[in-house]
Amino acid sequence: MLKKLGVQIVVVLVGALFFTAYAQTTTxxxxxxxxxxxxxxxxxxxxxxxxxxxxxxxxxxxxxxxxxxxxxxxxxxxxxxxxxxxxxxxxxxxxxxxxxxxxxxxxxxxxxxxxxxxxxxSSNAAPVETRSGEISSLITEKQVTELPLNGRNYAQLALMVPGVSPVTQAGAGGAFGTAGTGLDSHVDMSVNGNQSNANMWTVDGVNNMDVGSNATLLIFPSVDSIQEFRVERNSFSAEYGQAQGAVINLITKGGSNQFHGAGFEFIRSDKLNATDFFL
Incomplete structure (x- = not known):
């Protein structure tokens, strides 16, 4: 009886390792x-x-x-x-x-x-992908750090990609909104006409989605830590399972041989708003 139970535990652990690897994407x-x-x-x-x-x-x-x-x-x-x-x-x-x-x-x-x-x-020409039929868009570090973001949430940048439409009316899954964090931040967006909860967001290869609704993110990396992310939206590799719409594949920055760093000040106050013309 104990031997049979031990075999079952080993099978469960091996299966867990398999599914953990399956949830990862390339970085x-x-x-x-x-x-x-x-x-x-x-x-x-x-x-x-x-x-x-x-x-x-x-x-x-x-x-x-x-x-x-x-x-x-x-x-x-x-x-x-x-x-x-x-x-x-x-x-x-x-x-x-x-x-x-x-x-x-x-x-x-x-x-x-x-x-x-x-x-x-040396060549600065944009290469044409000839070895794969996938269609994707890259959001670079420059775009992440320099484009205005409400609440410093990188998810808003995915809306710049062709074929991406945000959900504008709150329903069962909620509308696209990145002002909050956790369950208050919904990333409901339709990619190429697919369901709004059929996307997968990853950080450094690991699934970053709330598996219950598949519409909210678990963590929000600081925009200063993001190196870039790619939105795979059509004909992507079979390694990107679990997604019918798009895969948003984000990687964070790594170190180098030179010492460097960054700092920022983020403040939002109505005291800095312009005076209302009618008041």
Whole structure:
């Protein structure tokens, strides 16, 4: 009897671990590309170095027989991608800005020459996603910190995304309102015509929804701690389960090699309001 009970407990614990992992979403990105020479021929077995500009962390991968290299599971941030095969100049791509849940393509075109010579490539052009059919919108750190927010609640920024419509009349789920916190703050919004409670909000990969109503958030990270968030609204990966409408995937800031910080003063008082013209 005790042995049978022990087996049942183990099954329950394994199931709990499975469902816990299922509720997580990705918080990293991927850098990949193809290494080619001046004539467009692929360069196999080339060592490609990916170095984080903020932390100095480095990862080295090799291109395959087709010249393709892949560096998965990289934290969002700025990177320098470089390679220096024998017989070619060192090619460096700087300021590669990797965002959450992004597959960044960085192709490296080599030039014949000495390894001591360096070719630096820099591009600010917005990349076109060609390896996935998902439709998403990124809300950057600049938008989070500089756009006016009532109550410093980041949820309001999701309304800027195409296809998102807030619920304006209070019903069973309540209307969209971010002035309060906890149960007083509803994030009822319809994405692409889906139900307003069919969305999933995550913070650093963990579900941030009240599972009872699926319409209120559990925590509200300070806008100063938010690095960025992505609104996945169509054709997203199967890893984003539990959502028929959209997945709002937020990541918080990490540290770097430089000391930095921020401060703010938030005050709201009717003493600062303009005088009423009729009084």
């Amino acid at each position: 990293v990105g991927t850098i990949s590309g193809t290494v080619r020479d001046e004539k467009g021929a692929v360069v196999p077995k080339a060592e490609v170095s990916i170095q984080g500009e903020g932390t100095g962390t480095s990862r080295t991968v090799k291109s395959d027989d087709n010249g393709f290299y892949l560096a998965p599971s990289l934290p969002a941030g700025l990177y320098t991608v470089s390679t220096a095969p024998s017989g070619f100049k060192k090619t460096v791509a700087t300021a590669v800005d990797l965002h959450v849940a992004e597959n960044k393509v960085v192709n490296l075109d080599l030039q014949v020459g000495q390894v001591s010579e360096t070719v630096t490539v």
